[in-house]
Amino acid sequence: MTPSPSEPRRHLLRRLLPFVRPQRNALVLMVLAFVAVAATEPAIPALVKYVFGPGFREKPFAIWWVPVVLIGLFAVRGAFGFLGQYLFHRSITRSVMLMRQAMMDALLRADASVYTRLQSGATVAKVVNDPQQIISLLGASAMAVLRDGLPAIGILLWLLWTNWQLTLMALVVTPAMGYVVRRINHRVKRMADRNYDAQIHLVNKVDDVTRAWRVVRSFDAVDYERQEFAQLTQEAQRSALKTAAAAALGQPLSQLMASVGLSFIVALAIHQTRQAGGGAEEFLAYFAALLLLISRLRHLSDLMQPITTALSVLKGCLELLDCEPEQEQGRATLKSAKGDLQLEQVTLRYPGAERPALDALSLSIPAGCTTALVGASGAGKSSVVHLLLGFAAPDQGRITLDGLDIATLSRASLRQQFAVVSQDIVLFDSSVAGNIAYAQPRDDARLEQVLRAAALWDFVQTLPQGLDTPVGTNGSKLSGGQRQRLAIARALYKDAPVWIFDEATSALDSDSERAVQQALEQWQGKKTLIVIAHRLSTVRHADCIHVLGHGRLLESGTHEALMAQSGVYAGLVLMQHE
């Protein structure tokens, strides 16, 4: 569920409860601590008044009591002040932590389709920065409400007690002020939403430029990117200014409304004073308190902008927090499959796509064999992998693993059966060993075995920290071929019955490719290997080659059989030889 633009504020705020509620004890203690600090405030002048009050020479206490009590009072005040601040920041930081954890959890559990919509920069900002901004802004506003709101209520009660007619009259203008404030609030909210979007565009631009720095430099696009960024920052600056201006309008307008009420009050007060024939002191005291109340209320109206900004940011976070989680399909578990895979009349249509990516596709991937999937770009090869891993379910047909419909298996159990090297290599910002033994216990002997198989052992030996050498963000310190071999080693390290190599050797030179293929032979018959390759020389030794076209199976057979058939495969091979 994505929050609608008109979702009321209280609904939005309620969404923060799960992160704030666990801190309720600390928050109550915090309020008590601040009340204690406030209580010491009048104690100091009271003490001074008592000590130096009438007849202070005869006061029955020893002189040294004065510093003791004064220092003690300040110490108590300081201790409560520290406690209040500490509890405030403890509650804030813990709420931020819980919110970040919930967002990361939502991200990790999101359905595969969500990832196609996510923008990486914005997602980083949403998980890392936004919870901090939301909770800090709202926390500071709540503190300000306590600081100004409580005295405001006190003053109001005093005003009512002193002269209820005048005070009620003052309150008559409240609905009108409320109306003005609401209208302005509405505008501030719209501006804050735009401001948030502008910030997200900025984040995405920085993310793009950082990821694609090579493209930017090689296209000599530094000036182009600078201009684009300047335009985006200008938009962000404009929307930030508009938000601030809209919020700043609140103060003079509500003051103007207040002045209307105030002028009537002054007139009525003068009238009352004349009628009663009393002095002006009472009226002056009342008037001073009223001005004090207005000043407190003004501070409160200044909170409009931070609260509105926080709610706009929160709305952006909820889009991620509420993103569709991956639904568990079945419950059955499988310890270790043999790896026999069958696609039966499988159709897959991506959301919004005109034609199906897979169209009633039936094919067999026998256990312990090497099966190749080939075909033109867009033929549907990666879509088969997408389905095998349970990232999407077929719209029609079914896929079986060892005779079991994979839809009946839990996703975790299904995915345990596969190790994948995908087209786009992704490495973690960790060491060589951390990348290979990813999310698994480290076993150095096994690391050596898979690194040798991936023709990377010699290279790792030359690294300054060997297996513990960091590879940089997404393997930025490695060559394209080394990154690919590291990804191969990672797949081999996961002792899964089915290995899927989707264009896994495309970046390797022919020596490395041959080395990897020879190494794989030691697992022949023990593992089911699915190889997707455009370079057909890579798959000529496969036990079976399936040729796909437009999501359908065009031909199947060994290299020799397909060549003899002189069909699509033979045509592709000939084309690559030319």
Ligand SMILES: Nc1ncnc2c1ncn2[C@@H]1O[C@H](COP(=O)(O)OP(=O)(O)OP(=O)(O)O)[C@@H](O)[C@H]1O
């Ligand atoms: N997430 C997606 N949303 C919509 N359409 C998609 C999506 N992924 C793939 N497709 C479409 O599905 C079809 C099959 O794509 P697929 O990636 O399976 O082809 P492929 O044979 O692996 O291609 P290549 O060899 O270029 O990797 C293509 O027409 C592609 O545009």
